[in-house]
Amino acid sequence: MMSKTTERSRFSGKSGSEMTGWAWLALPGIAFVVVLFLVPLGGMVLVSLGMPDWTVFHYARLLDTTAYLSIMKTTLAISVTVTALAVVIGYPFAYVLTTSGKALRTFLLICVVLPYFTSVLVRTFAWLVLLGRGGVLNEIMLGLGLTSMPIQMLYNRFGVIVGMVHIVLPMIILPLYTVMSGIDGRLVRAARACGASPAGAFVSVFFPLSVPGVVAGVMLVFIYCLGFYITPALMGGLSDTMITMAISSQVVDQLNWAFGSALSVVLLASVVALLWIGSRFFPLDRLLGLKRGLSTASGEGHHVSSLWLTGLAAAVNRLGDTGPAFGARLLPVFAFVVGLMLLAPGAVITYLSFSSAKYLVFPAPGFSLHNYQAYLSDPTWLRATFVSLRVAVLAGLIATILGTLLSLGLMRGNLPGRNGLLILLLTPIIMPTVVVAVAIYFLFVQFGLQGTEIGLAIAHAVYAMPFVVVIVLTSLQSLNPSLEKAGLSLGANPVAAFRTITFPLIRPTLIVAGFFAFLNSFDDVVYALFLGAGKLNTLPMRMWEGIKQDVSPTISAVATLQMLLAALAITLGSLMTPRAK
C-alpha cells in the first residue's frame, strides 16, 4: 500500500489525484500573481468604490458625463474598426501564408514575425515619421504630383487606425496561421473530388474549419485594442481619446484615483466578459498561447453550422471557375503587398537612421552615423539605456525563475483545479497593461516602491511571467516522459534525474523564455509611465518624451538598435527551439 503511493508520486503526473512534492514549486509563482496582480486589481475595485467611504458616485459620474460616454463610444468605434480591418487583411494573408510555396511563405512569415517582436513604441514612431505633414508618404505623393498640398494623416482617426491595424495584424495572423496550417489539405481535395469547385471547397470546408482561428484572433485583437494606449496617445487627435488615455489623465494628471479606478474597472469588466464569451468558442488556455491544455481530455470543439455554408458553396459552384480562380491568383500578390507594408515602417526608420540630415527628412540627403554618435554621446540617452538594462535583466530573471518553477509545479504537481489556475495565471498576458499598471501603482505607493528600479522590474515580471510559463510548459509537454524514467531506472534519484536529464533538455527553452521576458521589459512604456512616477527614466520613456517633444532624429538610431535586438531574439528563438514536427 505504502509502496504503491510512493511509486505513483515518484512517477508523477497522470495517475492518482493527490498532490506531489512538485506542487510546492508552483507556490512562489502563484503567490507572486496573487500579490501583484489579483490583490492590486481587487484593491482598484475598492478604490473605485471610494473605500473607506463607500459610494457609487464615480460610476454614476461616468454614466452622467457625456464626455466619458463619448470616450467609451470612441474606444468601441476604433476597436471595432481596427479589428474588422485586421480580419479582412489578416485572413487572406494567413491563407496565402498557409497555402503558398516555401519562398513566399518564408518571406511572409518574416514580414509578420519581425514587426511582432518590434516594440509598439518603435513602430508607432515609424508611423509618425511616415504619415507626418513633412513625412515620407507626403513627400512621395508631392514628388509624384499626386497631391499639391501635404495631406493631414496624423492626429486624426485615419492615423490612429492605420497605426493600430499595423500593430495588431501580426496578432491576428499568427493564430489564424496556426489554425489554418492544422487543416488537413486532403479535406479540400476530398471536397473537390466530391464535385466542389476550388471556391466551393473553400466556402464549405476550409473556411468553417478556420473559424476557431478567426475567433481567437478577433478576441485577442479586440481586447488589445480596448486597452491600447501608446499608439492612440501618440497618433490620435483630440476627438480620438480612448478610455486608456482618460485613465492615464485621471491617475497621473488629475490625481483622481477613485475615478481613474472606476474607468479601469469598466475596462477590466469588459475584458473579463469578452474572455468569458470567447471561452465558449475557444479554450482559453489555447487563446492565451498554449498549444495544448493541461487536461488530457480533448473536448469536442464547437462546429460551425455548415449547412448554409454548404448551400452557399453549391451556389458558388455554379458561378463557374473564372471569377474565383482570378481572385485566387490575385491573393498572393495581395499578401505580398501587405507583407511589404508590414515591413515598410521599420525599413524606413532604419534607412533614415543613417541619414546625414539634422532632421528626419525624406529622402535622406546623404548618409552618416551622426544619429548613432548622438545617441552614444548623450548622457541622458545612455543613462536611460542603463536603467532599462538593469530593470530588464532583473525582470527577466524574476520572470524566468518564477515562471519555470511554476510550470514544473503545474505540470507535475497534480494541483487541484490546475486548468482554471493556469488560465488565471496566464491572464496578465491579455489584461490591458494600463489597468494593471494603475493597480500595481496604487499598491506600490503604499510601500514607497513607485519610482524604483526594483519596483518596475517586479511589475514587468508580472507581465512577462505568463509568457515564460507558456514557453516552458510547451517545452515540458513535448518532452518524452520516459527519458526521466529511464534516468530513474538507471539509478539516479529524482533530483539527479531532473538535474542531469530534464534540465539540460529544457535549458535552451529557458534561455529563450528569459530573453523574451527581458525584451518585454526592455520595450515597455506603459508600466514605466505609471510606476516610474516621473523619477525613473527608462530608454522607452526617454524615447516617449523625445517623440512627444520634437521627434528627434536620434530616436531613429535607438529604434533601429531596438529592432536589431528583436531580430536577435527571433534568431535566438528559432535556433534554440527544437524543430517542431
Add this chain to the structure above:
Amino acid sequence: MTTDTPALLGQVSLKGVSRHYGTFVAVDDVSMDIAPGEFISFLGPSGSGKTTTLMMVAGFEIPDRGAITLDGKDITRLPAHRRELGIIFQNYALFPHMTVAENVAYPLRMRRAGRSAIAERVARMLDLVQLAPFADRYPSQLSGGQQQRVAIARALVFDPPVLLLDEPLGALDKKLRQHLQEEIRFLHRRMGKTMIYVTHDQDEALAMSDRIAVMSAGRVHQLAAPEEIYRHPTDRFVASFMGESNFIRVTRADGGFRNAQGQPVPVAAGADTAGDPVVFVRPENIRIEPPEGAGGPGRLDGRIEDLTYVGDSSMLSVGIGSERLSVKVLNRSGSTAWQIGDRCRVFWDPDDALLLPDG
C-alpha cells in the same frame, strides 16, 4: 457476379503520362488501359510515382506530357471537381465539421440535387454501408472501420463509374486491414465499379487485384495479374519487391548455366538476355533434404547457416560456397527438424526457376 450498373462505364486509359518536379521525374511515360469494372493496384515503394499517377487521374496533378481518358473522353486537363470520380483518401479526409449524413450528402449538394433526392440517396447509401444508426454522429465519434465506410459511402453516393483509393488502409493494424480488405472486395463485386487502388503492401495488392502495376522510380515495371507477377516477374525489381526471392549469379556454359563454384544451376529455358543473367527462385520452391538424399536434377550441397522459426514455417539460410539461399520449409509434424550447422542438399524443379537480367 451481380452488378447494379452495366459494366460498360469506367474505362480509364493513360497514354505516355509523365510528371516532372524540376529535374525530379515523378512519373515517367506511364501507359495503360484499365477495363471497366477492373480492380487494378498501383504497387510500389514510396517515391515510386504511384500516388502521383493516381493524383493525375484524380485531377489534382496535371501531367507534363501524355493524356488520360475516361470512357474515351480526354480528361487530362479537366478540373478535379468535374471528373466524376470517387476518391477515398488516406485517413479518409472526412469533413470533421459535418455529420456522417452531411458528409455523404456533400457530393449531392454540390451537384444541386433536390432535397428529397438527397435524403433518399443518403439513406440508401448509409444502409448499404450499415451506418444508418450513425447518421448524426461526427466522424471523430466513429471507429476507424466506420470512418472508412463513411468515406466509401461519400465517394459512391453520386454513382461515379470509377473509384480511386489512395492507400486507404495505410495506418491500420493487421486485423482491421484484413477485415476492410474484404469489405472493399465485397463492394467491388457488388457495385462493379472500376477501382484503382494505390498501396505499398504486396500482400494487399496480391489479395485484392485483378491486375497489379508494379512501379518504381516513376515507371511501370510490370502490369499483369497477381499470379503472373508473383511467378513470372519480368525483372529483378519486381521479383524482389513481391515476396521473398533468391537470385543466383550464373554464367553461361555449354548450353546451361553454372554458379560461381562451377556447379550447374537448373533453370527452364528462360528469357534470353544479353550478358550474364541471374537465376531467380522463390524460397518455397526450393526443396531440401539431408546430404545423402536422392535429390533431383542439379542438386547443390550446402550447410544450414541460420534458421528463423515463424510458426507455420521456418526460413533456412543455406550456404553454398560464397552464396546463401533462403529456403522455406513447412513445419508439419514429422518433418525434418533442421539445426544450424547441419549439412544438406537443395534442388528445385527447373520450371520454378526463372532467368532474369542482372540489374
